[in-house]
Amino acid sequence: MLLATGVRRTHFVVVTIGSAGDLFPFMAMALTLLDAGHRVSFLAPEQHEPYVRASGLPFIGLPADPAVLLDPDLWHPTRGFGVVWRATRPAMAQIVPFVDALPADEPLVLLVHPLALPEADLCRARRPGLKVAAAYLAPQNLPTVHDPLMLGPWPVPRWVPLGMRSWLLRRLAARFIDPVALRDVNAARQARGMPAVPSMLEHLFAVANLSITLFPDWFAPTQPDWPKPLLRADFPLFDPNPDAPLSRELEYFLEDGQGTRPVVFTHGTGNTQARAYFEHARAAVELTGLRAIFLTPHREQLPSELPPSILWQDYVPLRRLLPRAMVLVHHGGIGTTAEALRAGTPQLVVPLAHDQFDNAARVAALGVAFRAVASRLNGVRLARGLQQLLADRELIARCRRISRRFALGQGMQAVRLRLETLAASADAPADASINR
Incomplete structure (x- = not known):
């Protein structure tokens, strides 16, 4: 089915996790797609239902345990990732059966939070041509060996050579990320008949057909080791009730x-x-x-x-x-x-x-x-x-x-146009060379 603009109508499955800071940017993108005439399914933690339903987006609630907010390690500089990862796995596990249940011939694109990328890739076991877009809210979610390189709260001086920086980043991932996440990811991949992956960061960067930064180039310049293709967008700055009167x-x-x-x-x-x-x-x-x-x-x-x-x-x-x-x-x-x-x-x-x-x-x-x-x-x-x-x-x-x-920045319409281009390529075979 074609929209009035001549663009094929696509089902965009939008997935996010976390607090309102994670929710609102994905709502901004989803609403832009919905307003353009596309079908949108919005998957987010169940506590955000009032926000999402009030906006008119079709909402699918994901399980969330509020007790995670009481975990003292949630705000720890190095242990915080493990808390977030474990807390989000029950929600992320719902993505695969949701996508599996959709009609096989329906034009489909997944637009997901980076922590949903492993599950988005699992969906390809039954939909090999499935296109996936990842939206990055902050530069830190796209690790780089270039400046500024922050290892948690510790800055790496500019004079440290690139080879040493690469080693430091690999060590950080091997110590704080892979032990937390890699076993879960590979167990799920084995259950879907997919090969194991050796590194969590390398796997995440290889999944998406399109990566989108929701922050501008003047805030964080594009780095040579960021994934390609890459769309540089702007801060969404979305608020579901921006004109709410002050008390x-x-x-x-x-x-x-x-x-x-x-x-x-x-x-x-x-x-x-x-x-x-x-x-x-x-x-x-x-x-x-x-x-x-x-x-x-x-x-x-x-x-x-x-x-x-x-x-x-x-x-x-x-x-x-x-x-x-x-x-x-x-x-x-x-x-x-x-x-x-x-x-x-x-x-x-x-x-x-x-x-x-x-x-x-x-x-x-x-x-x-x-x-x-x-x-x-x-x-x-x-x-x-x-x-x-x-x-x-x-x-x-x-x-x-x-x-x-x-x-001066690129708004949500630029994101919509690039996602529509991605959707138009959904029938073409995936080219692994552009995903890395």
């Missing part, structure tokens, strides 16, 4: 500052273990005499009593709040980072795990952010970081220059 108490608080903007503190919607962070934030606010907004859906992790200079909010669209903020202090999640860049808001980043160290290094290199070490954080150090940030007289000008770049 009355928040409006009063913002207007009551007599021209002094507040500092916004958050540590991510999925972080239920940020009690110490918010205690340090309260101490820093009192030491500096600033006003602050504590942004978290988990009120129980805040100090029981907050002074009048601090307002708690469970959720506020960052695109509406940040233009009225002095500084954003946060964990370095890619969605939060991008919203601050767009708003031109100075950032103090306190990374914990996953892609956060790399994101923090990039905004610091852009000259729009300072970094703090989470393991050594206290109220005095946090206050000092805020004072140093606010003392940088050129910072605001740099933030504004970066903010203006957001009018």
Whole structure:
């Protein structure tokens, strides 16, 4: 069946995991495909059903155990990947039977989170010509031996030769990734009659027919060892309810500052273990005499009593709040980072795990952010970081220059067009040479 534009109507199965930061970019792509007339099935953790169904996307819930948010290793710099991997396997196991049950003659493309790539490849056992696109939310999800090379929280100096960098990256994967994931992947491949793979990272890079970066070239230039073909898109910056009105108490608080903007503190919607962070934030606010907004859906992790200079909010669209903020202090999640860049808001980043160290290094290199070490954080150090940030007289000008770049990027329509091109090639034999 052809759409009015002459493009073949395709069934796009969109799969993501994780928190709202993972969900919203995939919703942005899925909605663009749906609006173009394609059939879309959206597979995501079941707790996100209200967001997805309200948008009009057909939702298929995947099992999710909320207890994972309580695992102390979730935010550990090196053990965090293992927690995420084990927590997502029951959900990812649902992809294969879902795809197997679809009509064999239906034009089909999978658009997936990188951690769903092993299961996407399993689907090819019964659909050999199946096309798979992987969407990468942050540069750290595309490891490279080129700069900046971050091994968790540890930066590799620029003078280290490429050969040594390759060895370090292989060692990192062999120690922290392969022992966690490779046995599961190869057991599933054996059950589908597929050969074992020797390396998790090499396997992930070989699965997709198309890789998409949901961050622009000016934030992370294309590296020679990234997979090809590669589409460079922009930050999606999607919010399911971007025009939600600010609460009355928040409006009063913002207007009551007599021209002094507040500092916004958050540590991510999925972080239920940020009690110490918010205690340090309260101490820093009192030491500096600033006003602050504590942004978290988990009120129980805040100090029981907050002074009048601090307002708690469970959720506020960052695109509406940040233009009225002095500084954003946060964990370095890619969605939060991008919203601050767009708003031109100075950032103090306190990374914990996953892609956060790399994101923090990039905004610091852009000259729009300072970094703090989470393991050594206290109220005095946090206050000092805020004072140093606010003392940088050129910072605001740099933030504004970066903010203006957001009018130049490739939006979701570029992603849709490239996915339609991929779908049009679905009947052609797979060419393994372009997948590596």
